[in-house]
Amino acid sequence: MCLACRPGLLAFAKHGTARRGFLKGMIAAGALLAAKASAAEPAAAPAGSHADLIMHGGKILTMNDAQPQVEAIAVSGGKIIGVGSLTEIMTLKGPKTQVIELGSRTLLPGFVEPHIHSTFAFFDSWLDLGPFVNRSMDEVKAKVMTAVASAKPGDWILGQLFDPLITQGTFDVSIKALDALAPNNPLVILEDNGHIAFVNSKAFAAAGITTKTPDPPHGRFLRDAAGNFTGEIQEPPALIRFAEAAPKITGAQYVANILKLFNLAASKGCTSVHDCGIGALSPESDLAAIKAVMEGGAAPVRFSGFLASTAMPTWQAMGLKPDNSSETVRINGVKAWVDGTNQGYSGYQRVPYLNTTSVGTANYTLAALSAAVVEAHDNGWQVGVHANGDAAIDMALTAFEATLKKTPRKDARHRIEHCTLLHPEQMDKMVELGISPSFTIGHVYYWGDSFQKTIFGPERAKLIDLCASVVKKGMRLSLHSDYNVTPIGPLRYVSNAVTRNLRGTTQTLNPTEALTPMQALRAVTIDAAWQCHMDDIVGSLEVGKCADFVLLDRDPTKVPPAEIMDIPVHETWLGGMRRFSAKTGSPKDSVRSRAG
DSSP states (O other), rough: OOGGGGGHHHHHHHHHBBOHHHHHHHHHHHHHHHHHHHHHHHOOOOOOSSSSSSEEEEEOOOOOOTTTTEEEEEEETTTTEEEEOHHHHHHHHHOOOOEEEOOOOEEEOOOOEEHHHHGGGGGSSSSEEEETTOHHHEEEEHHHHHHHHOOOTTTTEEEEETTTTTSSSSOOOOOHHHHHOOOSSSSEETTTTTEEEEEEEHHHHTTTTOOSSSOOOOOEEEEESSSSSEEEEESSSHHHHHHSSSBBBHHHHHHHHHHHHHHHHHHHEEEEEEEEESSSSSSSHHHHHHHHHHHHHHOOOEEEEEEGGGGHHHHTTOOOOOBBOSSSSSEEEEEEEOOOOTTTOSSSSSOOOOOSSSSOOSSSOHHHHHHHHHHHHTTEEEEEEEEEEEEHHHHHHHHHHHHHHHOTTTTTOOOOEOOOHHHHHHHHHHHHHHTTEEEEEEHHHHHHIIIIIIIIIIHHHHHHHHHHHHHHOOOOOOOOOTTTTTOOHHHHHHHHHHHOOTTTSSOOSGGGGGOOHHHHHHHHHHHHHHHTTTTSSSSOOOOTOOOOEEEEEOOOTTOOOGGGGGGGGEEEEEETEEEETTBBBBBBOOOOOOOO
């Protein structure tokens, strides 16, 4: 899943901004962040013969095959200037060198989150009704009731990520029940799939919709036999009517929300994030927001990203070209969405979903997809293709093959995002073409049970996220959250990939596809950095690379695999500066974590 797979969110995003002054607000917010960062952080010292910082003791895992574990590491000017034995590194100690004894803790390269959607920060103020923070529908209902109780009459109550598929229990979302729940407030509850929402009578009234209002083209206000609204709304053209009436967000709020998201990522050990869909909200607004956050120096992470292929005319008019020169922001790829989500039955499949006649939906014809991939590739961009279903993966590989045959290019590092339902012959073709997968490993943990029982059946579900097979074929892979489809947390991805456990059960999904802890750690460090064209500066602890670290309470290679996700992140360092400490929280902003 992703923003493009959840069109209801996109509808609210596109119609939920205060247009006038939106960009101006982001520019002003960026200037304020720059001023705060300048006042709060000293400039890093230039690289010299003496280290600014030496860390030693504990365990230091470099993720560099040539030197996998060392006793100490030295930093100067934000860069690593030494890794090796304690004796060697202490020769770099000067009178002003800060020396940190790690004790029993473990130091690794900062985690690389290779697939998020910053646009989801737009919805930060909405109620999170999803299954990752609410284990039951009773909790979901209680959260809505609390919001209603604290709201003034007429205030909108907006909830997202509602997922009746995997949230335990039931919640009556009929218009009658929602009217009783919120008699004085417009209430909107948006399903996680983004295609369906449930609203009350106050929301209909606020949107100016009556029973005489016709359904918009390709959208529906569901009605009963008597013609009265049931409260269920389907598809973006109908959802937009409520988005237009709901409260607007300002540019400054958007920037603040993205910074909060990046601080959340830092609290989970991330020092680099990769956005897979810049421009899905608005090309100009998305880029301006990222620029405002990153240029001020307040962000605790490095940023790279793929531009939405649907906005290619805008990107071309702006004169954007692939750029891997910066150590802070790299816009280096283009993203296309072939299909939707398997959980929402919109992933494009070779054969129908279990007990249905539906094979899902392809967003492109093969010719149109190939044209989009060729255009991006020929202009020097890395290409990421979203493909969840096996038929969608077929389309992606066919498009990549035609493109690379027409215009061969070394080290393009094209990717298939999610690459969920994968077959052996498809892996062989990926190896041949030099394509690598990035897996939403939470598909196994959170939805694995549903995939086996209701969506695919037990045999087809075994094809989900074939991590071990990919490694055996010689491919590099990464693990990601697709935030906010699943919560950010690289240690959880590692744990999920090593155990293949199903949340809330004692079962596993195809455990023969489990990774070793070191293989999984590579997928959130050096291999993820490689996929993002960031491995020249991050992903491993090597001389010359940026001093980006995560300091963990325990060694993830030595604890029981199911406990890896629970290892506390003590600190996160970016460019030799501590940007998160569990003792104090983020130095830049409060961090709101999503459990999971």
